Amino acid sequence: MATTPLPRLHSLPFSSSSTAKIPPPLLRRNLVGFPTTNTKFLVPLPCIRRTKRLSAEARGFGVAVPEKGRKEEDDGGGNKRGGDDDDEEIPQVVFDRMVRRILFAVGMPMAGGVGLLYVMSVLKENGVWDVPTWLPFASTLLSFGTSALGIAFGTLSTSWDPDREGSFFGWAEVTKNWPKLWEEEGEERR
Numbered sequence: 001m002a003t004t005p006l007p008r009l010h011s012l013p014f015s016s017s018s019t020a021k022i023p024p025p026l027l028r029r030n031l032v033g034f035p036t037t038n039t040k041f042l043v044p045l046p047c048i049r050r051t052k053r054l055s056a057e058a059r060g061f062g063v064a065v066p067e068k069g070r071k072e073e074d075d076g077g078g079n080k081r082g083g084d085d086d087d088e089e090i091p092q093v094v095f096d097r098m099v100r101r102i103l104f105a106v107g108m109p110m111a112g113g114v115g116l117l118y119v120m121s122v123l124k125e126n127g128v129w130d131v132p133t134w135l136p137f138a139s140t141l142l143s144f145g146t147s148a149l150g151i152a153f154g155t156l157s158t159s160w161d162p163d164r165e166g167s168f169f170g171w172a173e174v175t176k177n178w179p180k181l182w183e184e185e186g187e188e189r190r
Contacts, residue, residue, distance in 0.1 A: 091162040098158040101170065105150030105157075113143020156181070 090098075116139050123129045156177045157170025166173050 093162045094158065094160055097165075098155055101158050102151055102154030105154040106147045107150075109143045109146035109150060113140055113147075116143065 117136055120131045120136055120139070124131045153170075153174070156174045157166070158177075159166030159170075159173050160177060160180075
């Protein structure tokens, strides 16, 4: 079966100096993005531009127009709710402890999930076990879902007291920090 060669770069409708920066696979696509051998429509994909501009002027986007007769006062607090910035700063010791726990609580399930996917692919490729199709999906969902929960658990299982390290698993800290978190939420609503 004889194949037709792809067109040379000098037959394209743009200069050869601009093609030096574009990888060859991009030069073999037409305006729509489908592979083609027709030289008339060959264009590098980075040159394709949108014909219409997107305009989103929903509430919260764009330039804020102040209401007439109302003057915003800058109290220097940086808080737009009322000016009283009563949020406590997290001590560096607690922050470092929290980051370590979050990395562990997110990294271990994620590494286990990726490792399990690799083991299942090796078992299937070598013909040891015909892994059902749903099993990799279920294991991925479970491992990455556990990783997402690891962010909250890593934060809540950290001792928020700078002088106290806390336990290894942090269950005592979770039972202490969970009500404290919702107590602060209730105060904000009032």
